[in-house]
Amino acid sequence: MVKTKEALDLVGRIKDLLWEKKAEGVVALDLRRVSESLDYFVLASATSTPHLQALERHVQEKLEEEGLRPRPTEGQSPRWVVLDYGEVVVHLMTPEARDYYDLEGFWADADRI
Template sequence: MTASEISIELARLATEAALERGAIDPVAIDVSERVFLTDIFLVLSADSDRGVRAVADAVDEAMLKAGHKRLRREGHDQARWILQDYDHLVIHVFLQEDREFYDLERLWADGPRVDLQLPEAANQD
C-alpha cells in the first residue's frame, strides 16, 4: 500500500497554499508503510516565526475551503514547529533553523518522496 491519490491531492493543495505564503523547500514523504495513522508527511519551512504562522494559517484556510477540516494542531503559539493533522496528511511547518536541527527528511529517509507535480518554479526555492 502506498499513499492514496486523495492524500497526494491534499498534499498538493497544502503545498500550493504554503508556497503562496512564502514556504521554503516542500518535501512530501510517503510514510503509509510505516505509520498507520497517516499516509504522507509534508515538511515545509519559513524564515521567521511570523512566516511559520502565515504558512500554517494559509494551509488551514485552503484546506477548510476545500472541505477538509484539521483534526489537531500543535505549536502554533511558539511558531517554531507547527504540526497540523489532516488525517491522511500530517504537515510539519518549521522555522528553517529548527528544520535543519530536527532533520525529519533524514529520519524518514527510507520513505519514498511523493512527486506533487508542482510547476518547476515552485520547487526552486
C-alpha cells in the same frame, strides 16, 4: 478527514498553498512503505515566526473552504507547527527546528513525492 484515494491530491494542494506564501524547502514524503501508522508528510520551512504563522493560517483557511479541518494538536511552538489532516500531516518549521529534528533524515527511506 480525507480518504486514501484523495490523500495524494491533498498533498499536492497543500504544496501549492505553501508555495503561494513563499514557503521554503517544500517536500512531501510517502511514508506508507516505511510506517504502519503514517501515510504522508508535507514539510516546509518558514523564514520567521510571523511567516510560520502566515503559512499555517493560509493552509488552514484555504482547506477549510473545501470542508477540511485539521485535527486538534497540542504543544504548538513558535518554531514548529503541525497540521494533522489524518492521512496527510503538515510540518511547518523554522530552518533551525527543521535542521534539529531532521524529519527527512529520520524518514530517509520514505519516497519523496
